[in-house]
Amino acid sequence: MLLAAVASLLLLQPVPAAAPRTVTPRGDLAADEKATIDLFRNARDSVVFISTSRRVADVWTRNVYSVPKGSGSGLVWDEAGHVITNYHVIEGASGAQVQLADGRQFNATLVGASPQHDLAVLKIGGVGFKAPGRVPIGTSANLQVGQNIFAIGNPFGLDWTLTKGIVSALDRSLPSENGPDIRHLIQTDAAINPGNSGGPLLDSAGRLIGINTAIYSPSGASAGISFAVPVDTVMRVVPQLIANGRYAQPVLGVESDEELNERLKRLSGINGVFVLGINPGSSAQRAGLVPATRSMRGVVPGDVITALNGKPVSRFGDLLARLDDFQAGETVELTVQRNGTTRKLSLALDSAD
Template identity: 80%
Template sequence: MNVLLLSAVASLLLLQSAPVAEPRTVTPRGDLAADERATIDLFRNARDSVVFISTRQRVADFWTRNVYSVPRGSGSGLIWDGAGHIVTNYHVIEGASEAQIQMSDGRQFNAQLVGVSPQHDLAVLKIGGAGFSAPTRVPIGTSSDLQVGQNVFAIGNPFGLDWTLTKGIVSALDRSLPNENGPDIRHLIQTDAAVNPGNSGGPLLDSAGRLIGINTAIYSPSGASAGISFAVPVDTVMRVVPQLIANGRYTRPALGIESDEEINDRLKRASGIDGVFILSVEPGSAAERVGLVGVQRTRRGILPGDVIVALNSRPVSRLGDLLARLDDFQVGQKVQLTLLRAGEERNVSVDLQPGI
């Protein structure tokens, strides 16, 4: 009896000394800040125009000769128009045999390749057929009037994490990256928005929700975002994409000359002249019509030809730089070249011709 009584008294004492868990009240949040509301609206308005791209590659088994497809990679893209054209990076679909597009609402479509421009790291795919209806497209902005410090927003699918929004600022303008497929990729927008593998091909937007670039590359020793990313400016996209849709390829403006980066470097070191050495001039080309001269072989030996030192008064010192500068123009437009010939400087005007 005493044992039961002691146990009851002990239980009562424990209950009386136990802390009471009082419920916390929720503090009303109040209205979102104006910039938060603007960011939310920007994402909602643009999200449906961004797609997830997954690619596959056909391979053949050496022993069985069976052909099958294996996953190759993934990236992002932007619905360009009501016809179902999608803009993405060339490197997203490079080497792929198949591409599948997933919309933000879960619908999936097989895509056809329309055209590519490796020198701009741009490609156009097309989807369509039953069940496809184009969402409201992202409005087009400009990149020529961007300023360092203004806000930018990237939407994409980093590491397969679909429809991710990141925010940053324009860190620098007019950056250039070397390009294995041709001239340097110029006029790139540098931002500190978090961009990772899978973001490639997705849109870069300004604070008005307008397209100002296509995210294309990052600088990162680790392979993940290090706060330095690059986007192809929308002014370049607007020049290249219509040609890809219409012709399947981009026709670059050219002078009709032949040069070589490696030979050019050797000639620069040997002569001390900083410019682009013309090795030869194509017969019937725009360059020949205005009298440009390449390297000549005579009885006295090899005579150097013209050296292009400036384009429209802007110095050029590398072949890649010259080709990239020419890409700012269109076939048929006139440019002024500053040349050195036998140590004398002269200016000539050239009508740009279609390049190969």
């Protein structure tokens, strides 16, 4: 009873009003903060949100529905309304919708794609379309490890998100099972997550230096290792996609197979690309390259390409990717080995067309 009485008396005591806290003036933002804010404001309007859909058929009613497939980011490329993004953002989709930073939404059409570079071009707008401001173009040729970079995109659908990091490494390659390796990639530690794909990578001057394309992460979320297609590759590929709808890669006219190539490398001890076939009329045929043949005892090796312009090649995807550094009509030097003899050949590259 005594405790209850004391508690009642305490509750009846007036509670003093809480004194308001004084706001401490912040002062001016740091110079680097101001620069980052300006960079984002200047680039934001050029970044778009891409949502894709695919058509599915109801086997019972036979009605066709459009269902969401995924989302990603993109960048307005020119005044005509071309938008660049990653190929894997639109791969397998039957439709795409593009939303600009000002809220305008458009149904997009696919202009062209290059899976080997993980790049695609969409088209939005129509008569009277007014494109937002464009990000200035930089170069990736003189990037240095350690310099600041900035990424803008839509991670997990969280639109127009800015992340910051540094260039962690240069000239990285990602192998591809069905085609050329994706080469010359920029590695960064900026927080890149699903949805950032296709968005711009900028330098501290606000110039485009790459298109964010992939992350390395066992969990699927940012683990501090991400990759971007360098802008020098974008500048070589995108104009062809806009003009022709496809990218014409320079080729030698040789055929190979990654799995069989690895087996032949282990059996022979030769580290190179075993020529398994030659396209009729190709530069490889004109140069006299000899493909492997099959016999009762198995595969009999012919020519093995061990280097291109003095740089070693050991996988077919690696060879195709190195060829991508050239243009059709240019001459390259192959180092070729056959029956223990090494020789060098000069070949003029053909076009994949």
